[in-house]
Amino acid sequence: MTKPQTFLALNWKMNKTPSESVQWAEELLDKLGDLNIKLAIMAPSVSLAGLSGVLGDAQVGLGAQDISQHESGAYTGEVSAAMLKDLGVQYAVIGHSERREYHFESDAVVAAKAVQAIKNGIVPIVCVGEKLPEREKGEHVSYTLNQLRGSLAGVELKSADDLVIAYEPVWAIGTGKTATAQDAEELCAAIRGVLKELYPQFADQIVVQYGGSVKPDNISEICSQPNVNGALVGGASLQVAGVVGMVEALK
Numbered sequence: 116m117t118k119p120q121t122f123l124a125l126n127w128k129m130n131k132t133p134s135e136s137v138q139w140a141e142e143l144l145d146k147l148g149d150l151n152i153k154l155a156i157m158a159p160s161v162s163l164a165g166l167s168g169v170l171g172d173a174q175v176g177l178g179a180q181d182i183s184q185h186e187s188g189a190y191t192g193e194v195s196a197a198m199l200k201d202l203g204v205q206y207a208v209i210g211h212s213e214r215r216e217y218h219f220e221s222d223a224v225v226a227a228k229a230v231q232a233i234k235n236g237i238v239p240i241v242c243v244g245e246k247l248p249e250r251e252k253g254e255h256v257s258y259t260l261n262q263l264r265g266s267l268a269g270v271e272l273k274s275a276d277d278l279v280i281a282y283e284p285v286w287a288i289g290t291g292k293t294a295t296a297q298d299a300e301e302l303c304a305a306i307r308g309v310l311k312e313l314y315p316q317f318a319d320q321i322v323v324q325y326g327g328s329v330k331p332d333n334i335s336e337i338c339s340q341p342n343v344n345g346a347l348v349g350g351a352s353l354q355v356a357g358v359v360g361m362v363e364a365l366k
């Protein structure tokens with residue numbers, strides 16, 4: 116199987132003001148050489164317009180960190196997929212564990228958001244992954260695959276490029292505890308198995324990322340696993356040097 120192109124997605128979470136974002140992106144573009152991978156910034160919604168202006172048609176893509184499950188209407192505070200698309204947004208993180216935990220997003224809500232994204236030409240990066248108790252009970256595979264099936268209910272694809280999955284074990288997020296490359300491969304391979312059932316014609320080419328304390332030192336080993344096609348990175352994505360380090364490590 117030919118692996119899909121490696122995709123490094125930078126999830127800034129709730130960091131950087133709009134003006135800091137623009138300055139950061141200008142510095143990154145200045146320091147980045149030619150890319151042999153896909154690279155995109157997942158920014159807070161208030162920073163997307165400014166970033167869109169800076170990134171333009173450059174080789175760095177633009178993503179949001181969430182999307183409304185609704186098309187439009189009386190949903191105060193929500194941002195629709197169509198609004199994001201209009202700004203030039205190409206990707207959206209959907210169902211991140213922080214949204215599942217702090218905003219009580221269920222698998223059904225995650226699936227509805229993924230449907231909205233695809234309908235509007237935005238690629239959802241659908242996040243799944245177990246917490247520590249499931250890992251300790253040895254239930255991490257079944258838990259994550261159940262979550263995946265629920266989060267993809269009713270999600271239809273026209274091509275492999277319509278969807279990205281991120282496997283993020285919650286115990287490894289922001290803790291400095293990285294899953295081993297073998298842990299990442301175990302789950303990413305299992306995820307691909309479910310993708311083969313759901314989307315047999317596209318599964319081999321759907322990008323499956325790993326996320327959780329990824330940094331320049333460990334990204335290469337993790338992404339060299341057969342079923343790992345990139346990373347969703349939080350902490351190490353906040354400094355330009357960290358991003359340049361990860362891009363270099365993947366060369």
Ligand SMILES: O=C[C@H](O)COP(=O)(O)O
Pocket residue numbers: 126211283287288289290291326327328329347348349350351
């Ligand atoms: O979306 C990114 C993940 O939550 C990983 O965050 P982290 O790299 O800070 O552990």
